[in-house]
Amino acid sequence: MSKIDRNSTHDAEEDARNDNIVIYVNGDLVPKSQAVVSVYDSGFMLGDGMWEGLRLHNGRWAFFDDHMDRLFNALKSVSIDIGIGIGPRDVLDILNRTAEANGMTDDAHCRLMVTRGRKAKPFQHPDLSRFGPTIVAIVEHSRPASGLQAKGIRLATVPQVRGLPMSQDAKYNSHSKLNCVIACLQAEQAGADEGLMLDPHGFVNTTNACNFFIVRRGEVWTSTGDYCMNGVTRQKVIDLCRAHDIPVFEKNYSLYEAYGADEAFLTGTFGAQTPVAEIDGKRIGTGDRPMTTRIRALYTDLVRENTSG
Ligand SMILES: Cc1ncc(COP(=O)(O)O)c(C=O)c1O
DSSP, X not given: XXXXXXXXXXXXXXXXXXXXXEEEETTEEEEGGGOOOXXXXXXXXXXXXXXXXXXXXXXXXXXXXXXXXXXXXXXXXXXXXXXXXXXXXXXXXXXXXXXXXXXXOSSEEEEEEEESOBOSSSSSOGGGOOBOOEEEEEEEEOOBOTTHHHHOEEEEEOSOOOOOHHHHOTTOOBSOOHHHHHHHXXXXXXXXXXXXXXXXXXXXXXXXXXXXXXEETTEEXXXXXXXXXXXXXXXXXXXXXXXXXXXXXXXXXXXXXHHTOSEEEEEETTTEEEEEEEETTEEOSSSOOHHHHHHHHHHHHHHHHHTOO
């Protein structure tokens, strides 16, 4: 299968304006062609950094506090010092300055990256990261490709798992995404768009880039959350189900239940809720997706509410 036939949950409409954006790099807004970090940077050298993906609606960053909670928790956990006195309000200022400089108020996506910074020598020890942190915010014009909602994504179950928290906790949105990249490659080799990853016990867990839900007999199921990203969108979907009396369960389940689901969908900041068309070549449900459609509408309203003046 050619690459052209493939989709990804991060497919965006082409936008030529992105060739001329400015990018925030350590205090400066610089043209994209000049936006660089050192080859000694901890993020480049070791994947030693954390990032967040956020979306801009109506001039506001959706669920900003949730994203900052996750980012600052992760930075604290791996002792990356973002700078004395620097807090979420300073990060908000960085994101707003960057969006404003690019004339963006809607349909923009930010990849905010914080690494341990530039190292004195090209070795692993964190003490060598003496010139940190490195903070970069790339904000691009970004509208999710429209066709995917009708078509749905094709998943393949992959051998790569997201592991136990004492190896590398799946809750770290770390610069090193090698675990997920390997899963994505395996899915591609199987002719699918994205990899469905199991947990170390063989229960259905997550995909390589999104959280995963199934709908069975009127109930919404997702994994326990022990081995996957603590996705902001995942939590919003669970909260919305609870608020609207939709039965929702975080539980162990196997491929048996996933293959036999009536609907399945992925969640993530970029694509919100993306329907799943098939898993391992098996069609999911009949193609009617009333629950996914309902949850997507509730989520759209929630984003609007969260980003209104
Ligand atoms: C592996 C993985 N799962 C799920 C998500 C979705 O998280 P969120 O809903 O916070 O965008 C991400 C996004 O960073 C991710 O990298």
